[in-house]
Amino acid sequence: MTTTVLAAGDRFVLPGLLSDAVRARVGADVEVRELELPWPHVPFGPVAEVQEASGTEEELIAALRGARVCVTQLAPLTERVLAACPDLELFCVSRGGPVNANLDAATRHGVAVCFAPGRNAAATAEHTLGLILAAARHIPDLHADLRAGRWRGDFYDYDNCGLGIEGAAVGLVGYGAIGRRVAAALSALGARVLVYDPYVAEDALPESAARVSLDELLAQARIVSLHARLTPETRGLIGEREIAAMRPGAVLVNCARGGLVDYDAVRRALESGHLHAAAFDVYPEEPVPPGSGLLRAPNVVLTPHVAGASRQVAHTAADLVSAEVDRFLHGRPLAHCANPAVLDADGVYRNGSVGGR
Structure with missing residues (x-):
């Protein structure tokens, strides 16, 4: 079965970098669609209840329709997005911490949130x-x-x-x-x-x-x-x-x-x-x-908060989240899950059983 993945990139971690990394890791069993968020041309900030996010809930909801997986740097995972996207099971943030994700809401909706420690x-x-x-x-x-x-x-x-x-x-x-x-x-x-x-x-x-x-x-x-x-x-x-x-x-x-x-x-x-x-x-x-x-x-x-900005970082970030997608799709333990309540005792995703999905 083909899995739909949304690559919600921006002008640093490009959508194409995320897409290429996922395809290289997973192979032909994924359909990757792309969304480009406006950061850094538009500063990130709070979106609804999450911090340091880019883009809007509306555009993310539309882009996530039918997707099981989202790989991103700054897309906002909010209560509203989770409620509107029942197919979503994995949300991978290519940052050292998933501050743009509502972890409590993700856990209630049975969505695993992963991140990329040490990327920069x-x-x-x-x-x-x-x-x-x-x-x-x-x-x-x-x-x-x-x-x-x-x-x-x-x-x-x-x-x-x-x-x-x-x-x-x-x-x-x-x-x-x-x-x-x-x-x-x-x-x-x-x-x-x-x-x-x-x-x-x-x-x-x-x-x-x-x-x-x-x-x-x-x-x-x-x-x-x-x-x-x-x-x-x-x-x-x-x-x-x-x-x-x-x-x-x-x-x-x-x-x-x-x-x-x-x-x-x-x-x-x-x-x-x-x-x-x-x-x-x-x-x-x-x-x-x-x-x-x-x-x-x-x-x-x-300098304007650019210490973590290098081309190598963008590639590393894409590689780290694509590796989590590969683990998820092949039923292996997730390496960096921020809400382990959605995993079983071995660290494998439990198919959305948490929260009644």
């Missing part, structure tokens, strides 16, 4: 390293000055020149898939890596890294880079007190989540000179409001 870990680690170097060495400012015809030889002055990595203490707040990659790169450059992560065991760290408390990390590190998830426990983790506790002339980098940091406190620390520089890819409000003081702060490098 390498890209985010690479971008983090780029921001560390750009901020520590003032690369964007020097580039802009030179293009404007100013040769900044004064940056050889001791008081002006940048910070090096070799021999410096670099603190990583969080040691997951991204933090581990950043640690390896920094160790290769000769940094002394300090790690604060209460959920990582001491013996999980390599010999080149030392586990410390957050206070020890802030007091010792010349560069602090954030790699923690945003939870009620970590929201506002780096505030006025923590920034004041950092070494004078330190660098702060955040490619994790904007809610981890008090950006007003960062701006004040940059203006006072307490911080040498800062670099951010994520913000409490996105896009950043035009009136934000951060846009006018000195010695700050800013």
Whole structure:
């Protein structure tokens, strides 16, 4: 029997990438139809009760008619969509977490929701390293000055020149898939890596890294880079007190989540000179409001939440969700299911038995 799959892509994880990956994995027993969502040309946001979604419930309902499977990055799986699409059994989100899916409603309707952990870990680690170097060495400012015809030889002055990595203490707040990659790169450059992560065991760290408390990390590190998830426990983790506790002339980098940091406190620390520089890819409000003081702060490098954007990431994301489709269609355990109540004891989908389907 042929299974209908909806590839609801966007301008990053293209519908064609999703379609090609599903066909390559599954073969001829699928009919794949495509839907293109407007992100990133139109910012994602809340759709009904879900967050960080793209497109509308109406267009998704129409596109899902008769489909058992949806592979997507940002399509909104809401109560309304689930109620209108009784054939849907598998919804695969090609992201590190399925924030655009109502998991409780999906479980009630017997729909398995899968996701793609680690899809952009390498890209985010690479971008983090780029921001560390750009901020520590003032690369964007020097580039802009030179293009404007100013040769900044004064940056050889001791008081002006940048910070090096070799021999410096670099603190990583969080040691997951991204933090581990950043640690390896920094160790290769000769940094002394300090790690604060209460959920990582001491013996999980390599010999080149030392586990410390957050206070020890802030007091010792010349560069602090954030790699923690945003939870009620970590929201506002780096505030006025923590920034004041950092070494004078330190660098702060955040490619994790904007809610981890008090950006007003960062701006004040940059203006006072307490911080040498800062670099951010994520913000409490996105896009950043035009009136934000951060846009006018000195010695700050800013990118628009693109750390996880590389062509390899788009291909990896498509491969990860297509692998889940293959497992689903062949009755094998799903690897990354966010609502395991719809699975049996072996991790295999239970044919919609949960919720009365």
